[in-house]
Amino acid sequence: MSLTHYLVLAAILFTIGAVGVLVRRNAIVVFMCVELMLNSVNLTLVTFARANGTVDGQVMAFFVMVVAAAEVVVGLAIIMSIYRTRRSASVDDANLLKY
Amino acid sequence: MTTFPWLLTMIAVPAVGAAAVAALPRGRESLARQLALGVSLLVLLLAVLATIAFDAGGERFQLTTSVSWIPDFGVDFALGVDGIALVMLLLIGVLVPVVVVASWREEATGRRSMRAFWAWLLLLESMMVGVFAATDVFLFYVFFEAMLVPMYFLIGSFGGPRRQYAAVKFFLYSLVGGLVMLAAVIGLYVVSANELGEGTFAFDALRQIEIDPGVQKLLFLGFFVAFAIKAPLVPFHTWLPDSGAEAPIGGAVLLVGVLDKVGTFGFIRYCLPLFPDASRDLAPYVLVLAVAGVLYAALLAMGQSDMKRLVSYTSIAHFGFIALGIFAFTTEATTGAVLYMVNHGIATGLLFLVVGMLIARGGSRLVGDYGGVAAQAPLLAGVFLIAGLASLALPGTNSFVSEFLVLIGSFPTRPVATVLATVGIVLAALYVLLVYQRTMHGPARGVLLEPAPETTAPATGGGGATAATATLEAPAAAPARLRVRDLSRRELAVAAPMVALIIALGVYPQPLIALIEPAVAATMSDVGADPAGVSPEAPVEGTD
Amino acid sequence: METVPADGLIAASWLLIALPLAGAAVLLLGGRRTDRWGHLLGTGTVVAAFVLGLLCTLQLGGRRVDVDLFTFVSTGSLDVQAGLLFDPLSAVFVLLITGVGALIHVYSIGYMAHDPRRRRFFAYLNLFVAAMLLLVLGDNFVALYVGWEGVGLASYLLIAFWHERPSAATAAKKAFIMNRVGDVGLALAIFLMFAQLGTVSYDGVFGAVGTLAGGTVTAIGLLLLLGACGKSGQFPLQAWLPDAMEGPTPVSALIHAATMVTAGVYLIARCAPIYDETPTARAVVLAVGAITLMIGAIAGCAQDDIKKVLAYSTVSQIGYMFLAVGLGPVGYVAGLAHLLTHGFFKAGLFLGAGSVMHAMGDSVDMRRFGGLASRMKVTFVTFGLGYLALIGFPFLSGFYTKDAIIEAAFDRGDGWGYLLGGVAILAAGLTAFYMTRLMLMTFFGRPRWEPGVHPHESPTVMTAPMVLLAVGSVLAGFLLVVAFPLESWLTPVFGEPEEAEHVVAPLVVSVLVTVVMALGVLTAWLFVGRREVPVTAPVRVSPVTRAARRALYADAVNESLFMRPGQWLTRALVFVDNRGVDGAVNGLAATLGGSSSRLGRTQTGFVRSYALSMLGGAVVVAGALLAVTAG
Secondary structure (H helix, E strand, O other): OOHHHHHHHHHHHHHHHHHHHHHOOEHHHHHHHHHHHHHHHHHHHHHHHHHHOOOHHHHHHHHHHHHHHHHHHHHHHHHHHHHHHHOOOEOOOOOOOOO | OOOOOHHHHHHHHHHHHHHHHHHOOOOOHHHHHHHHHHHHHHHHHHHHHHHHHOOOOOOOOEEEEEEEEEHHHOEEEEEEEOHHHHHHHHHHHHHHHHHHHHOOOOOOOOOOOHHHHHHHHHHHHHHHHHHHHEOEHHHHHHHHHHOHHHHHHHHHHHOOOOHHHHHHHHHHHHHHHHHHHHHHHHHHHHHHHHHHOOOOOEHHHHHOOOOOHHHHHHHHHHHHHHHHHHOOOOOOOOHHHHHHHHOOHHHHHHHHHHHOHHHHHHHHHHHHHHOHHHHHHHHHHHHHHHHHHHHHHHHHHHOOOEHHHHHHHHHHHHHHHHHHHHOOOOHHHHHHHHHHHHHHHHHHHHHHHHHHHHHHHHOOOEHHHEEOHHHHOHHHHHHHHHHHHHHOOOEOEHHHHHHHHHHHHHOOOOHHHHHHHHHHHHHHHHHHHHHHHHHHOOOOEEOOEOOOOOOOOOOOOOOHHHHHHHHHHOOOOOOOOEOOOOOOHHHHHHHHHHHHHHHHHHHOOHHHHHHHHHHHHHHHHHHOOOOOOOOOOOOOOOOO | OOOEEOOHHHHHOHHHHHHHHHHHHHHHHHHHHHOOOHHHHHHHHHHHHHHHHHHHHHHHOOOOEEEEEEEEEEEOOEEEEEEEEEOHHHHHHHHHHHHHHHHHHHHHHHHOOOOOOHHHHHHHHHHHHHHHHHHHHEOEHHHHHHHHHHHHHHHHHHHHHHOOOHHHHHHHHHHHHHHHHHHHHHHHHHHHHHHHHOOOEHHHHHHHHHHOOHHHHHHHHHHHHHHHHHHHOOOOOOOHHHHHHHOOHHHHHHHHHHOHHHHHHHHHHHOHHHHOOOHHHHHHHHHHHHHHHHHHHHHHOOOOEHHHHHHHHHHHHHHHHHHHHHOOHHHHHHHHHHHHHHHHHHHHHHHHHHHHHHHOOOOOEHHHOOOOOOOOHHHHHHHHHHHHHHHOOOOOHHHHHHHHHHHHHHOOOOHHHHHHHHHHHHHHHHHHHHHHHHHHHHHOOOOOOOOOOOOOOOOHHHHHHHHHHHHHHHHHHHHHHHHOOHHHHOHHHHOOOOOOOOOOOHHHHHHHHHHHHHHHHHHHHHHHHOOOOOOOOOOOOOHHHHHHHOHHHHHHHHHHHHHHHHHHHHHHHHHHHHHHHHHHHHHHHHHHHHHHHHHHOOOOOOHHHHHHHHHHHHHHHHHHHHHHHHO
């Protein structure tokens, strides 16, 4: 498998994630799609790290994972509390943050 | 004694005083104002002692203190004064205690506390000392901006009915100017880094650099806009009437008396020495603004119905004179301009104070709501007249000396501008005497009228609108009388030192001039003018 | 003429200024505590100044003494020393100011006896005397200017002394403003001297004035003249002086007749070395003098207010003095002699008018006077002597000094000389007319008093100064021209008098003037004395009378040329400033606020639309990067 295969896969994953964020309403799904995008980036980092024979990309990937884990905690908590107050997990219902 | 850090102490004392006042518990209002008075008097004492320690014939900057502050960018906490800055410190030292006594009976509205007023006032004093004492351009910029904060709160929290509008306007104008200046300060740093290899903000080092004329013009404009807004020159002036009218009297005195002088001080200290070529090239345009200010603001002052706005406009006219003196590039005129800065602080300060005393009696700021006050309150009228005469630069008052020096010094190099500005002295007489006649002379009328004994109507001492009806109802037989008390002891204590200074500096100004002149002469040689002053065009046979 | 340093009493001549100044300070600062003896202190300081001035003058003996005091302002090449110059010219003025001043102070004790603010009146009078003495004693132009505006202030305070009256307050303001217009001229003249010569002291300027270009000297001369016109109520700045009669009558006598208004003549005489270099400026002085003396005389003929008649008479007489000093060396002494005699008789006339007003319940309307000669004998006799002196009755003061001016005018020898002389003679006739009219309406004829008015003679404290001034009016001309010639006293200042070549014999001039004067008196008797004077002014009168009543429309011209356009301009500028300059700033703020609220609408609150715009932005950035690196 050449470098291209990995990168194409990452691009596909990223596109799926991005489209998901844009078209889905459910906050949980949107959240998962964001994670998908992060992981596609992780894949790219690791790929390049391997191709270049350095560990920089892998280190970066670990950072992303740690941050993503923290983000999951905070994000899910927010979604939970929104769901509790509004009885809905649709992102379109949470539109108070506007001018 | 020379090693004593005078300037640092003068900055620290009011700052500490402000913190102490702010930390006082609620309800200790009278202790707060006593503390404020004590601290401001201490600063006055320090200013006087610093003047004694200062050697007029010595080095340019004295009483210096320098501490490395942000070494990475070559920023020092460097303080020092020349004669120009020193007289401004003296002015601050005099004005703040007077303002404290004048504001003694001010009362805060709503939930606000007068402790905050005193604390902001002292903090303002600290910042004002800093801005004049800084010899590092960056430090100057920091004080220049920091000064806005206490003034913003003084206007916004303790001002008149439209205080919010005025405070925001004041802040935005000053901030815009400050940001433009920040760009120029950074530009100056970059230029110094290119020229010297290592960037610096130290005034003395920057003064030595030869800057490319094109760059000079840009940097000059950056500083100029900030100072022209501060000073203010027409057409950057419209914030001052609003702020002057809405600020509490004490704030207004310090605003036009000291804060605005930072603008004209900046012209002399930064624009001229740092950018001499640009100053020379652009001076004609500045003079147009200066002369326009003298005439335009004087005419506007005549058309004002609000006394505090009127005084603000007279200040704008005076700033035109100061700018004329600075950009005439002669020792005589610039010495006059610096003297003008001091004298204007005293004369217009007193004018604001006495207008405030009148407003405190009648509750209205409108000229038309008063009339015939002189008959009932001769002391008030007398102080008003002295302040007004000082404002129109009558000989014998301090302003005459400075205005005369500005005009006589500007005439040889800038005859047209000087002639036009001289016409302004007629307008000055008009705006002062018009308002004096309307409020002090003539038959008794206005909001201070005693309610007619027969009328069973409720009190007529309220707003301006009721005054007209009161006059109509008053029986023609009994002459109208005003219910107005003359100056109290406290008000006399405010006015007396100012009047004394007006007369004393009008009769014997030479000590102050001797203090100012060396610094002005140094500035003149920086800008390429003859520091020895104007040389006559025709040969003089024999001296007088 | 060498200047010598001060010695003896003259070294203390600064006390001349300091004494009245201290008096003013004590009276103003002392408050009500000084009410009881304030008027005595005020009078005392001026009397002391007079005695000191007299002693100094006796010591002077034709020298030119300089008294150095302190450094007023010294910066760059400008060096202004506070110093006094005591020479024969200033000595003459010192004696006039303190002498007439002391008499008027004494008179005021009686005149102001019932005024609750008498103390302040004396303070202002003392302030005036101090400023006026500084004006004539200063040894440089800055000191002159300080005194010049100082007397303006005192004049303002005294005209507005009864400031409850709007007319008084307005007149005071008008006087100050019109004076300030003149002051601008004086100030500019000083600036020009400094720019050209580098000095503002009399010695420095007069010593070097010959090195200046002709145009510059003319400019200086004309600017000084503008200052002189403002202070002396000369055309085109004459309109304030009649209004200034709103002040108490002793003020009119001292300031607006005897001393302050003659400061312009002093200025031109003092600056003789400048005017000697510029015939153009001198010709303008002549024109101003001639025009003003006619305006004053014409306007004086139609006034019903006794003080206004005297005021226009003052305008006219100062016109004579300007005419004289405008003639050059031949006229300086004549002008100054007329100034001194005028000081005596005009002050006396004003004090007499004050005495009449005192008796008539502060009325000034001559149509309600009449027949006072028998009720107020002392006033009548003293006023009558002053009247005779003014119209130039043979061998009284005015006869000597006015004739000298008219002779000097003829002595020019050219057509202009005849014209000026003719104008001066004509005005002498008019003077006789309006003064006779005043005498007839006030002291003769049937009483036309307001009901309830009981005229009575004034107290001695008022009549004594009037008697002394009347004596002066009678003798001063003879003393100054014949007995102790002013000409020789002033020789150190103006140089040896040249023996004039008379074009018209002095005797012919005297006869001519006397005949014209008699004609004026006769006309006045025909118009006023023979007929009944109506108590209200006739409405249906000739256009000439109407114009004269309004003083040849000076006020109307000032109002339509300056005041109304100025008010309009002020209103327009206030509008421009509020709507234009401030409006632009507020408009900018409103635009920013409006556009930010419009931009804010794009913040819908839908997270997914934010995400879309983020994606779009990322794509644009990535595309741009690609374009840059690829291209």
